[in-house]
Amino acid sequence: MTPCFFGSSERQLFGMHHPAQGAERATGVVLCYPAAQEYMLTHWAFRKLAGMLAREGFHVFRFDYYGTGDSAGAVHEGRVAEWLKDIRHAVNELQDLTGVQRVSLVGMRLGAALAVRAAVEGLSTAGLVLWEPLVEGAAYLKELELLQTRRAARTLFPQPVVPLEVRQELLGFAFPRALHEDVLALDLTALPAWPSTRTHLVTATPKPEYERLQRHLEATGLPFQHHLVAEDTGASTIRESALLSNRVLQTITSLLKEAA
Numbered sequence: 001m002t003p004c005f006f007g008s009s010e011r012q013l014f015g016m017h018h019p020a021q022g023a024e025r026a027t028g029v030v031l032c033y034p035a036a037q038e039y040m041l042t043h044w045a046f047r048k049l050a051g052m053l054a055r056e057g058f059h060v061f062r063f064d065y066y067g068t069g070d071s072a073g074a075v076h077e078g079r080v081a082e083w084l085k086d087i088r089h090a091v092n093e094l095q096d097l098t099g100v101q102r103v104s105l106v107g108m109r110l111g112a113a114l115a116v117r118a119a120v121e122g123l124s125t126a127g128l129v130l131w132e133p134l135v136e137g138a139a140y141l142k143e144l145e146l147l148q149t150r151r152a153a154r155t156l157f158p159q160p161v162v163p164l165e166v167r168q169e170l171l172g173f174a175f176p177r178a179l180h181e182d183v184l185a186l187d188l189t190a191l192p193a194w195p196s197t198r199t200h201l202v203t204a205t206p207k208p209e210y211e212r213l214q215r216h217l218e219a220t221g222l223p224f225q226h227h228l229v230a231e232d233t234g235a236s237t238i239r240e241s242a243l244l245s246n247r248v249l250q251t252i253t254s255l256l257k258e259a260a
Contacts, residue, residue, distance in 0.1 A: 001050075001177035006063075006093040013086055014070035015063035017097055018054040024087065027126045027260045028100035029053050030090050031062040032111030034185075039068065042108060049106070052253045060258070061094040080114065080182035087118040102126035104256055110134045113186050119195035127259050128199045129252055134208035189216040198223040200255050202248060204230065227251055 004144040031046050033039055038069040050060040065083045067073035107115035112133030113166040119125045134140040146249050161258045199217060203210050206228065229251045 004093070004097075007066075007086070007089050008029075011066055011132065012072040013063055013066060013089060015061055015090060015093060016050070017094070018050040018060040018062075020057045020098075021055050021057045023057050023259045024059065024098075024186075025057040025258075026061040026100060027102045027104055028061065028094045028098060029059065029104050029106060029256060030087065030094055032087060032105060032107035032115045033062070033065070033068075034109035034111050035068075038109055046108075049249045049252060051188060051209065052249055056253060056257055058256065059089055059094060059098040059100055063090045063093075076176045076179075078179055078185070080117070080179070082119045083114055088113060088123050091123060104259065106131065106134055106252060106256075109184070110140070110186075113188060116188055116195065117186075119197065120191060120193060125195060125197050126209070127197055127256070128195060129202060129255060130199065131202045131248065131252065132204065133188065133213070134183075134186060135150075135188050135202070135213050136191075139209060140186075141168040141183060143178070151154060188213055194220050194222055196222055200252075201226045202251055202255075203228060204245065204248065227255070 002017045002019065004015050004017060005012045031050060033046060034042055036193075046062055049164040050062055053060045063086065064071040065078060065086050066080035067075050071086075087105070092098065094103060103125060103132070105115040105125050106129040107113070107130075108131040109181055115125075116130065116133075119128060134148055194217065199222070201210065201213065201217070201224070203226070210226070214224075214226050229245070229248050
């Protein structure tokens with residue numbers, strides 16, 4: 001692994017390059033993390049996935065969005081439009097570092113929605129892998145709010161419930177009104193167009209929002225596959241232990257190998 005800072009001097013981003021091992025493939029992979037609220041739950045899984053892909057000959061790049069992780073910026077400065085630019089910078093950085101011409105995007109939860117939006121807005125991709133994607137912003141926020149309520153109920157001195165738009169904090173991370181509105185506006189099934197690249201939807205359980213997304217994608221006539229992969233941990237929703245399903249990681253690795 002090779003850590004690096006990239007982007008502009010005013011907006012430095014932190015990234016990690018996992019060099020290809022053995023015969024190098026012509027396609028690289030950029031991994032798009034979920035939001036800060038789920039970052040710690042998924043960091044190890046992303047690191048493991050990067051290693052698995054590197055051993056299959058892929059150059060892999062994972063990075064922190066501006067205002068998250070080890071990138072510059074305060075948490076409250078995060079915005080969807082800026083994170084889309086960060087994905088484009090990450091793709092360019094991987095191409096500059098390695099010379100790969102084509103890059104696939106693998107995104108989880110909010111990261112999956114950002115990957116789609118980046119591709120819709122002109123980023124050329126070899127393929128999209130959407131891992132438990134955020135399909136509709138409102139439903140996603142309700143999930144996080146429910147988790148916040150459950151956590152609060154287990155504390156010794158529970159705090160009164162305060163609407164998100166008032167407290168501007170969610171699961172211990174700043175969640176300003178502007179970012180709240182950005183996420184609310186996300187709806188993958190309402191996009192006027194879809195990237196003309198193969199899309200893989202990888203989920204652990206059937207959910208109504210995934211079924212809606214599948215119908216939407218099938219209606220486009222573009223190459224699409226839905227892979228239902230039962231988790232080996234037995235969990236089915238966002239949870240407070242790490243999301244480390246080896247079956248999912250193996251599935252994603254196999255899909256990218258086949259495409260390459």
